[in-house]
Amino acid sequence: xxxxxxxxxxxxxxxxxxxxxxxxxxxxxxxxxxxxxxxxxxxxxxxxxxxxxxxxxxxxxxxxxxxxxxxxxxxxxxxxxxxxxxxxxxxxxxxxxxxxxxxxxxxxxxxxxxxxxxxxxxxxxxxxxxxxxxxxxxxxxxxxxxxxxxxxxxxxxxxxxxxxxxxxxxxxxxxxxxxxxxxxxxxxxxx
Amino acid sequence: xxxxxxxxxxxxxxxxxxxxxxxxxxxxxxxxxxxxxxxxxxxxxxxxxxxxxxxxxxxxxxxxxxxxxxxxxxxxxxxxxxxxxxxxxxxxxxxxxxxxxxxxxxxxxxxxxxxxxxxxxxxxxxxxxxxxxxxxxxxxxxxxxxxxxxxxxxxxxxxxxxxxxxxxxxxxxxxxxxxxxxxxxxxxxxx
Numbered sequence: 001x002x003x004x005x006x007x008x009x010x011x012x013x014x015x016x017x018x019x020x021x022x023x024x025x026x027x028x029x030x031x032x033x034x035x036x037x038x039x040x041x042x043x044x045x046x047x048x049x050x051x052x053x054x055x056x057x058x059x060x061x062x063x064x065x066x067x068x069x070x071x072x073x074x075x076x077x078x079x080x081x082x083x084x085x086x087x088x089x090x091x092x093x094x095x096x097x098x099x100x101x102x103x104x105x106x107x108x109x110x111x112x113x114x115x116x117x118x119x120x121x122x123x124x125x126x127x128x129x130x131x132x133x134x135x136x137x138x139x140x141x142x143x144x145x146x147x148x149x150x151x152x153x154x155x156x157x158x159x160x161x162x163x164x165x166x167x168x169x170x171x172x173x174x175x176x177x178x179x180x181x182x183x184x185x186x187x188x189x190x191x
Numbered sequence: 192x193x194x195x196x197x198x199x200x201x202x203x204x205x206x207x208x209x210x211x212x213x214x215x216x217x218x219x220x221x222x223x224x225x226x227x228x229x230x231x232x233x234x235x236x237x238x239x240x241x242x243x244x245x246x247x248x249x250x251x252x253x254x255x256x257x258x259x260x261x262x263x264x265x266x267x268x269x270x271x272x273x274x275x276x277x278x279x280x281x282x283x284x285x286x287x288x289x290x291x292x293x294x295x296x297x298x299x300x301x302x303x304x305x306x307x308x309x310x311x312x313x314x315x316x317x318x319x320x321x322x323x324x325x326x327x328x329x330x331x332x333x334x335x336x337x338x339x340x341x342x343x344x345x346x347x348x349x350x351x352x353x354x355x356x357x358x359x360x361x362x363x364x365x366x367x368x369x370x371x372x373x374x375x376x377x378x379x380x381x382x
Binding site: 017018019021022092093095096097098099100101102105111114115117118119122141142143145146147148149150151152153154155156157158160161163164165166170173174175176177178180181182183184185 | 306
């Protein structure tokens with residue numbers, strides 16, 4: 001792997017494990033097996049490298065979500081596939097955890113990939129809900145954008161509850177609860 | 192205020208602002224206007240003081256939630272009051288943010304008040320939902336514990352989305368979305 005890619009990948013891992021504040025340039029260099037000079041040859045410093053790592057994590061997360069949301073099945077089934085996809089729940093969300101980090105939120109360059117990822121995700125799920133409504137699968141009622149925000153929030157909040165409990169169970173409960181509530185949008189059979 | 196209380200309160204504030212990793216004993220002493228010797232007279236060290244601060248924040252958060260959940264109105268209205276209560280959304284949840292902190296999650300004494308708060312909250316909202324069901328307000332269907340986990344997750348995830356966007360709007364959207372979905376539990380009038 002190219003040095004630049006090794007640096008980005010090591011930073012992605014460290015940000016996920018330790019957060020931004022807890023990740024030092026030295027730890028990145030050690031994980032990547034790259035010297036200080038080489039790191040500063042490729043990147044201006046920790047914020048620059050972290051921004052590149054967050055952009056890559058955001059792209060990866062987006063691709064994984066799109067695979068489920070653009071998959072086969074009804075609107076409900078596509079959202080279900082998104083909610084039930086395999087996740088490393090106890091590690092938390094690589095992107096969402098960054099929003100809790102004061103230094104990330106304070107730096108527009110670091111916050112941008114986090115904000116853009118969630119904007120895209122909420123918009124994409126709102127589209128799926130609107131499609132389900134247009135197809136007569138869902139009853140009209142709840143606003144698609146609001147419902148989509150609730151779906152994304154359940155996943156992000158599920159991670160928080162799971163990490164708090166050191167158990168995946170609260171995440172699974174929250175997802176089952178969301179699916180139960182979303183089932184209420186289904187138009188009655190034969191209606 | 193007694194020295195011990197000043198230390199606890201300063202730690203509560205700093206944990207909320209900077210997280211556990213970002214809060215140094217020195218910063219606590221400065222904020223509290225207390226010397227190092229005095230701090231170590233009252234507490235064994237940062238973990239001990241942080242545990243006391245988290246326990247107090249947890250008690251406060253629980254009292255605020257209970258006021259809404261035990262308030263007047265239907266089950267739906269009580270959950271609505273909980274979801275719509277005034278919050279400092281962009282500061283995030285004092286308790287939930289701690290679950291993202293690797294050192295908090297790794298220390299059972301620090302994680303305990305976080306876990307207990309969410310256990311209590313999920314259980315309490317499940318009770319309210321079960322009451323609404325017993326009273327014929329809600330249709331039977333979704334499991335109360337699962338639905339309650341989804342409600343708590345929407346709030347925690349709403350904070351994440353709001354901080355990512357540096358705007359309260361995604362939090363409000365998620366809450367509106369959750370209320371729209373919960374309205375689907377309401378039994379049809381006259382049924």
